[in-house]
Amino acid sequence: xxxxxxxxxxxxxxxxxxxxxxxxxxxxxxxxxxxxxxxxxxxxxxxxxxxxxxxxxxxxxxxxxxxxxxxxxxxxxxxxxxxxxxxxxxxxxxxxxxxxxxxxxxxxxxxxxxxxxxxxxxxxxxxxxxxxxxxxxxxxxxxxxxxxxxxxxxxxxxxxxxxxxxx
Numbered sequence: 524x525x526x527x528x529x530x531x532x533x534x535x536x537x538x539x540x541x542x543x544x545x546x547x548x549x550x551x552x553x554x555x556x557x558x559x560x561x562x563x564x565x566x567x568x569x570x571x572x573x574x575x576x577x578x579x580x581x582x583x584x585x586x587x588x589x590x591x592x593x594x595x596x597x598x599x600x601x602x603x604x605x606x607x608x609x610x611x612x613x614x615x616x617x618x619x620x621x622x623x624x625x626x627x628x629x630x631x632x633x634x635x636x637x638x639x640x641x642x643x644x645x646x647x648x649x650x651x652x653x654x655x656x657x658x659x660x661x662x663x664x665x666x667x668x669x670x671x672x673x674x675x676x677x678x679x680x681x682x683x684x685x686x687x688x689x690x
Contacts, residue, residue: 552681555598557587559676561628562597564614567604569631569663581666588673594620599676600653603630605638607645611652618653624683626676627655630669632662 565573576583577590591597594617602614618625627649632638634649635658649655656679659672 548684552683555624556677556680559586559588559599559626559673559680560591560597561588561599561601562591562594562617563601563603564606564610564617565603566606566610567631567633569603569633572663572666573601573603573630573669575666576669581670583670583673586670586673586677595622597621598624599626599628601628601630602634602649605633605640606647606649608647611647611649614649615652624680626657626680627653628657628659628672628676629655630659630672631664632660635660638662 563573575581598621600614600618600621606614618627629635629649633640633646635655636648637643637646639662640646657672657676659668661668664672
């Protein structure tokens, strides 16, 4: 961390350093935007709608969203459906195993606000356990809404600043 701060202080006085930072940030954001690898935690009745997103008509892979099975290589968790207290601990465990940067997408009414099970003792909202980046509403959400939510996540990724704060 100290080396990054020293390099940042050295580059503050170099002419054109802010342009170099902006260019590298742009390339980094563009490449991460089109290479989102989510892991799916599908537990409820949203699963048929969610399966349509990977089908022929609504192809999520054209946006660069490629489902992956290994948590250590993923950078996004998509929580779809009901989340119980026991499963929420597992979601948090998987979230902690992921590398940086990591994102969470809550798909449907159940992970966002418990849905029709709002008064249940065992169903929880996922944002009580892990920080959620994008909420996709609906019970069940349409495939278009899921794709729109992933496009919102892509916009968030592009706007992130990863390098120095030279302006």
